[in-house]
Structures are given as structure tokens and as C-alpha cells.
Amino acid sequence: MARMGLIQRGGKIRELVNRYRAMREDLRAGMREASSLDDRWDIYKKLQYLPRNSAPTRLHRRCLSTGRPRANYRDFGLSRHVLREMAHACLSPGLVRSSR
Known part of the structure; x- marks a missing residue:
């Protein structure tokens, strides 16, 4: 935060x-x-x-949920950490997580 x-x-x-x-x-x-x-x-x-x-x-620009100033995605308004957590929890529709 x-x-x-x-x-x-x-x-x-x-x-x-x-x-x-x-x-x-x-x-x-x-x-x-x-x-x-x-x-x-x-x-x-x-x-x-x-x-x-x-x-x-x-x-x-800052993350809407954490306020993090870096690594923000404009389309979502979230930082990469929060976006990744949401992708793993299947909370963001249309976002596919990458797994090797």
C-alpha cells in the first residue's frame, strides 16, 4: 500500500x-x-x-486498489500485482493467465 x-x-x-x-x-x-x-x-x-x-x-497514474505508482495497466487501472492475483482468482473476464 x-x-x-x-x-x-x-x-x-x-x-x-x-x-x-x-x-x-x-x-x-x-x-x-x-x-x-x-x-x-x-x-x-x-x-x-x-x-x-x-x-x-x-x-x-496509480493503482486503484493499492496506490502503487509503477507498473500500471491503463485498461484496468490496476498494478501488475493486483491484476495477476485477479487473473489467478478468475475475477477479471477475458484475461488469460500465462502458464508454462
Whole structure:
């Protein structure tokens, strides 16, 4: 199980990303439409003043059941450990376990 502080930090980052999403998209659209280099530079400075944790690249996928940050499958939202246990228990339909 992941530490609760790390999971809560991820939740705060997710909230920041959602709060600043529209502003960030507007600034990026303005950057694409800017005609002069000075206008682009001003918009770039405004982007830099946004909180660092409001960037969507700061988000990290975690396992829904354990909170493990690594080895997650997007289709299931689970880490490889949990997915393997579910496959052995026949709890996930359509998933075939490999055995040699």
C-alpha cells in the first residue's frame, strides 16, 4: 500500500490541474495565434507564473486498489500485482493467465 501522503499529494495536484486547465489552454491558444515574438514572450511569461503543479505532466497514474505508482495497466487501472492475483482468482473476464 502506498503512503497516504503521496496519494493525497496526487489528489491536490489533480485539483490544481483541473482548476488551471482552462487558463492554460487559453494561453497556449494565444501562443499559437500570436503574430510577433514579443507577444509570444509575454504569453510565455504568463504561463510561467502559473503554479508548477498545475501542469498536466505532473499527474501520475496509480493503482486503484493499492496506490502503487509503477507498473500500471491503463485498461484496468490496476498494478501488475493486483491484476495477476485477479487473473489467478478468475475475477477479471477475458484475461488469460500465462502458464508454462
